[in-house]
Amino acid sequence: MLIDKISLIDPPLEDVEFSDFSKHRIRLKILRLDRMNLEVGGNKIFKLKYNIEKIHKLGSPVVVSFGGAYSNHLRALAAVGRIYSFKTHGFVRGEIVRPLNPILKFCDQQGMELHAISREDYRLKSSEDFISRLRSQFRDFYILPEGGSNKEALLGCSEIPQFIPQVSQSKLRYIILACGTGLTLAGIVLGGSRLERTKVIGFSVLKAPGYLYREVTNYLALTKSRSPNEELISWQIEDDYHCGGYAKTNARLLEFVDNFMRETNLPIEPVYTGKMFYGLSQLLDRGAVPPDAEVVAIHTGGLHH
C-alpha cells in the first residue's frame, strides 16, 4: 500500500495512572497516535492517508491547503509532500513572521511554499472568487480544506477504533479526544459502531459554543455507505474547556498540564491534549463520568521533536 512509504507503528494503548483521576476510580488508557511516526504522527496521519492515495491517483498535482501559523496540519502535509514527492503550498492566515516559528520552519524545510493571506481572504478561501484566483496561479491543483478535513480524512479516521479492543473490563467506556474541526471525532464515531457500551466525548479547543456539534453532524451526514440500520455510538461535545479560545491558555490549565506531565511522564501540550485531560478532570469532579468506567483518551499528537 502507498502509505507504507512512511514507517508507521501501530499506535500503542498504554495504561496511565494519574492520582487526580484514579481517586475517581476510573481506568485510564491512552491510545498513542503520537507514537506512530515522529514527523507525521498524531491524528493527521489518518486524515492524510486516503488523501495521499487520491493525490497519487490524480498524477500528483500541486496540493494547496490552509492553516494558522502553528498548524499541525500544514506541518504534516509538508512532510508527506516531501516523502511522496508532490509540491505543497500552504496558505497561512495572517502574517508570516520571520524568523519562522518552528512549525513554519519545518514546513519550509520540507519544501512547502508558504503564502501569507489576510484574515479576510482566509475567511473567503472557499469562495468561487478565491478558487478561480488559485486556478490562474496553479492551473491544476488539489485542494485540502483547513485541518485536512474532507471525506478522505473521514475514511482514514474511521480506522482509529480498530486499535481499541472490543472487550473492555468495564461496564462503560468513554473515548475522549480534543476537537478542532471535529472531523477526527466524526471518523471515530463512524468506525466505532462495533464497540459496545461506548460513548465518545469531544473536548472543543475553540470558543464557539454549538459550532462543533453542527460540524460533526454535517460530517456524519457525508457518508452514505452506511447501511441504514447500523447504529452509531453516541457522542457529545464539551464546549466549556477551551480556556479562552484556540491556543489560549490560563493559569489553571497550565498548572494542570504541568502536574499531569510530571506525574505521568506523558508528553501533552496545552492547545489540544492538555485541554482534553483538563476537561476530563472537570467532568470527573462534577461526577459526570461514573466510577469504574474505562476512559480511552486519544493522544492526537501536537508535540514535535
Ligand SMILES: *Cc1c(COP(=O)(O)O)cnc(C)c1O
Ligand atoms: C489537528 C489536531 C486536532 C484536531 O483534530 P480535528 O479532526 O480537526 O478535530 C487534535 N489534536 C491535535 C494534536 C491536532 O494536531
